Amino acid sequence: MTAPVAHDLGKAVTVPATTAFRMTAGRISLDGREILRGVDLAIEEGEVVAVLGANGSGKSTLIRALLGLIPLSGGATELYGAAPARFRQWWRIGYVPQRLSVGGGVPATVREIVSSGRISRQSRFRLTSAADKAAVTRALHEVGLSDRAGDPVQALSGGQQQRVLIARALAGEPDVFVLDEPTAGVDAASQRHLADTLAGLIQGGRTVLLVAHELGPLEPLITRAVVLKEGCVVHDGPPPQAVGAHALPGHDHVHPHAPHPGAGALSGWSDAAIGSRAENLDL
Numbered sequence: 658m659t660a661p662v663a664h665d666l667g668k669a670v671t672v673p674a675t676t677a678f679r680m681t682a683g684r685i686s687l688d689g690r691e692i693l694r695g696v697d698l699a700i701e702e703g704e705v706v707a708v709l710g711a712n713g714s715g716k717s718t719l720i721r722a723l724l725g726l727i728p729l730s731g732g733a734t735e736l737y738g739a740a741p742a743r744f745r746q747w748w749r750i751g752y753v754p755q756r757l758s759v760g761g762g763v764p765a766t767v768r769e770i771v772s773s774g775r776i777s778r779q780s781r782f783r784l785t786s787a788a789d790k791a792a793v794t795r796a797l798h799e800v801g802l803s804d805r806a807g808d809p810v811q812a813l814s815g816g817q818q819q820r821v822l823i824a825r826a827l828a829g830e831p832d833v834f835v836l837d838e839p840t841a842g843v844d845a846a847s848q849r850h851l852a853d854t855l856a857g858l859i860q861g862g863r864t865v866l867l868v869a870h871e872l873g874p875l876e877p878l879i880t881r882a883v884v885l886k887e888g889c890v891v892h893d894g895p896p897p898q899a900v901g902a903h904a905l906p907g908h909d910h911v912h913p914h915a916p917h918p919g920a921g922a923l924s925g926w927s928d929a930a931i932g933s934r935a936e937n938l939d940l
């Protein structure tokens with residue numbers, strides 16, 4: 658993919674877009690099973706890409722590998738042109754994992770979790786700034802959780818915890834949003850609100866990479882679909898008509914995520930942002 662044409666001494670030249678994520682011949686084996694089997698993929702800045710596929714096809718594994726969270730057994734990945742071990746600009750990436758792992762962890766409040774989204778923007782020697790606090794407050798407001806800021810995150814419903822993760826991402830003000838099944842377990846109104854918010858982020862030039870089984874209201878935003886089947890890319894291009902795994906031949910997705918009764922409407926989060934260092938990507 659290329660960026661719009663620039664002009665150099667009157668001559669039109671095509672400027673390559675910056676590649677946010679690249680995987681070349683990526684292979685991953687877990688417990689002796691090959692989960693990704695030779696994936697080539699590049700996500701350019703400004704793209705809005707949906708990774709689709711049946712249960713167990715490797716979507717989450719692909720996303721986590723692109724973020725450098727799972728080591729490859731073959732091939733290579735790059736974040737903004739750097740190998741994950743050499744990548745330093747973690748503030749550029751905001752990751753919303755499928756769920757918050759809080760069981761057995763140190764108790765944390767909603768505000769503390771959301772504040773962790775600012776860590777990659779902070780200097781080791783600098784205390785939390787007014788800008789950090791403002792970004793956290795804005796992100797909490799934008800997901801409609803301002804009134805729950807002081808509550809232990811364990812006290813929130815599953816849907817609300819997902820909004821905490823979204824707020825954490827928003828708080829870091831990243832360039833790229835990576836969302837693993839952002840519509841799973843979220844009611845229809847919240848999905849529409851999420852779509853509006855993503856639309857604002859995309860309009861602001863952000864890149865979006867998301868995993869979804871059903872895109873629902875996110876569908877019009879998607880510029881490219883990558884379909885996985887048994888760890889291989891079987892489609893990479895324009896979203897199919899009636900995009901979503903349901904539209905694909907052989908779709909056999911099982912829906913384990915019932916809409917969560919506690920997942921209320923996301924109230925007004927827009928072009929704030931996310932970010933977190935790799936060690937903060939997966940609480």
Ligand SMILES: Nc1ncnc2c1ncn2[C@@H]1O[C@H](COP(=O)(O)OP(=O)(O)OP(=O)(O)O)[C@@H](O)[C@H]1O
Pocket residue numbers: 687688692710711712713714715716717718719
């Ligand atoms: N840590 C692990 N160890 C062993 N196998 C794993 C591990 N994580 C995932 N797998 C397996 O890898 C396969 C792909 O899992 P992954 O979560 O990437 O699929 P997915 O397409 O995201 O599925 P879903 O739609 O159900 O979320 C599955 O068969 C899963 O059981």
